[in-house]
Amino acid sequence: MTDTSSRLVQSLVENARIGYSLEQDFYVSDAVFKEDMARIISRKWIVAGHVSRIPNKGDYFLFKIGSEQIIVIRENDQSVRAFFNVCRHRGSTICSAESGNAPRLVCPYHAWTFGLDGQLLAARLMPEDFNKAENSLIACHVRVFHGLVFINMSQDAPDDFDATFGDMGPILAYQGIDTARIAYAGSYPTTANWKLVVENFFECYHCVPSHPEFCSMHAPETLVAVGAGPSSGPADAIANFAPKVKAWEDKAAALGRPIGSLDDAPESSHLRLLMQRMNKEGWSSETQDGTAPAPLMGNRTAPDGGRMHLSFSPFSQIVADDHFAILFQFTPRSALATDVEMIWLVNGKATEAEVDIDKMTWGYHATTTQDKVITENNQAGIMSTRYQPGRYSDQEGSVMKFQKWYLQHMAAPKAA
Ligand code: FES
Numbered sequence: 001m002t003d004t005s006s007r008l009v010q011s012l013v014e015n016a017r018i019g020y021s022l023e024q025d026f027y028v029s030d031a032v033f034k035e036d037m038a039r040i041i042s043r044k045w046i047v048a049g050h051v052s053r054i055p056n057k058g059d060y061f062l063f064k065i066g067s068e069q070i071i072v073i074r075e076n077d078q079s080v081r082a083f084f085n086v087c088r089h090r091g092s093t094i095c096s097a098e099s100g101n102a103p104r105l106v107c108p109y110h111a112w113t114f115g116l117d118g119q120l121l122a123a124r125l126m127p128e129d130f131n132k133a134e135n136s137l138i139a140c141h142v143r144v145f146h147g148l149v150f151i152n153m154s155q156d157a158p159d160d161f162d163a164t165f166g167d168m169g170p171i172l173a174y175q176g177i178d179t180a181r182i183a184y185a186g187s188y189p190t191t192a193n194w195k196l197v198v199e200n201f202f203e204c205y206h207c208v209p210s211h212p213e214f215c216s217m218h219a220p221e222t223l224v225a226v227g228a229g230p231s232s233g234p235a236d237a238i239a240n241f242a243p244k245v246k247a248w249e250d251k252a253a254a255l256g257r258p259i260g261s262l263d264d265a266p267e268s269s270h271l272r273l274l275m276q277r278m279n280k281e282g283w284s285s286e287t288q289d290g291t292a293p294a295p296l297m298g299n300r301t302a303p304d305g306g307r308m309h310l311s312f313s314p315f316s317q318i319v320a321d322d323h324f325a326i327l328f329q330f331t332p333r334s335a336l337a338t339d340v341e342m343i344w345l346v347n348g349k350a351t352e353a354e355v356d357i358d359k360m361t362w363g364y365h366a367t368t369t370q371d372k373v374i375t376e377n378n379q380a381g382i383m384s385t386r387y388q389p390g391r392y393s394d395q396e397g398s399v400m401k402f403q404k405w406y407l408q409h410m411a412a413p414k415a416a
C-alpha cells in the first residue's frame with residue numbers, strides 16, 4: 001500500500017509543472033494524503049495551541065491532525081507533555097473531551113491508568129510477566145516557545161527546534177505572545193485539501209475580488225506588493241514598496257521593534273516567512289475604522305503602526321498588529337478536510353472591558369468566512385473531470401514557493 005502511494009506520488013511529482021497549479025490527485029487522493037502525512041505533516045513542528053489553555057496541573061486539550069489525536073497536558077509548573085491518545089492495552093482513545101482536567105489519564109475501556117508523565121500506574125489482573133514500565137503512553141515531541149505549544153509527530157529525531165525557530169524569538173517577545181491571553185477563538189472547518197487552504201492564504205491575488213472588508217483595511221499597493229509575504233507580488237511592485245517599508249522600519253526600530261523580514265527558500269525545512277510593514281495610513285490596527293480594539297500588546301510603550309505576518313510553517317501562522325494577534329492554524333484532517341482555527345490573542349493584562357471583541361474580530365472573521373467559501377469552491381471545481389492545472393499570476397509568488405517546497409518534500413527519499 002505504501003509502495004503504491006509512493007509510486008503514485010513519484011510519478012505525480014515528476015510530471016508537476018512549476019508555475020501551474022497541481023494535478024487533481026494532489027488535492028483529492030487519499031493515497032497522496034497518506035504520503036503528505038508521512039513525508040510532511042508528521043515531520044514538522046506544528047503549533048497545537050496557546051499554553052494559556054492549560055494553566056493548571058492536569059489541564060489538557062486534544063489536538064487532532066490527520067487520523068492522529070495528541071493529548072497536550074500540563075504535567076507540572078515547568079512541564080507540558082504530549083502523548084498519542086492511544087491506550088497501550090488494546091488501543092482505545094483515552095481522552096474524549098476536547099479539553100479538561102485529569103489528575104491521571106484513565107482509559108475508559110478497562111481502566112488502565114497512566115500518570116501525567118505517561119507512565120502506566122495501574123493495570124488490573126495482568127499476567128505476572130507483564131511489564132508496566134514498557135507500557136507507557138507513546139510520547140509526541142513537544143516544545144513550548146513563547147507561549148505557543150508546538151508538537152512534532154516524527155518517529156525519529158525532529159528538526160532542531162532552536163536552530164529552526166530561534167531567530168523568531170525576539171519578534172514573539174516584542175508581541176508578548178507568551179503572556180497574552182485568548183480573547184476569542186473561531187473555527188472555520190473547510191471541506192478542502194490542506195494545500196488549497198495554504199495556497200489561498202499564500203496569495204492576495206484573490207483579495208480584491210473576494211475580501212471587501214480586508215481590502216478596506218489595507219492600501220491597494222501594499223496588497224499587490226507584499227499581501228501574502230515578502231516575495232508574493234510582482235517584482236516592480238515590491239521594488240516600489242521597499243522604500244516605504246524602510247521609512248517605517250526606521251521609526252519602528254526607534255520605538256524598540258525588532259524589524260526585518262524573513263523569506264525561507266523552498267529548500268528550507270519549514271518554509272518560514274515573516275513580513276513586517278506599516279499598517280494603512282491612519283489605521284492603528286486592522287479594524288473597520290482603524291482604531292484600537294484593545295490595549296497595546298507586548299513590549300510596546302507606544303503604537304508603532306506595524307503589521308506582521310509570521311509563518312512558522314504552512315500550518316501555523318500569526319498575523320499581528322499593535323493591539324492584537326491572531327494565531328491561524330491550518331490542520332489537515334483528511335484528503336478533503338482541513339480544520340481552520342483562529343485564536344485572537346490580546347495583552348494578558350487587558351481586562352474584558354478593555355477588549356472590544358466585535359471590533360477586533362470584524363475584519364478577519366469576515367475574511368476567513370469568505371476564504372472558507374472560496375477554498376471549498378476551488379476544491380469542488382478541482383473534483384471535475386475537466387480540471388487541469390492552470391497558470392499562476394505574478395501575484396502568486398508565495399504559492400509558487402510553497403509548491404516548490406511541497407514537491408521537494410514529496411520527491412525526497414522517504415525516511416525509513
Ligand atoms: S483499551 Fe484501554 S484499558 Fe483496555
Ligand SMILES: [Fe+2]
Binds near residue numbers: 200201206207210367
Ligand atoms: Fe483570503
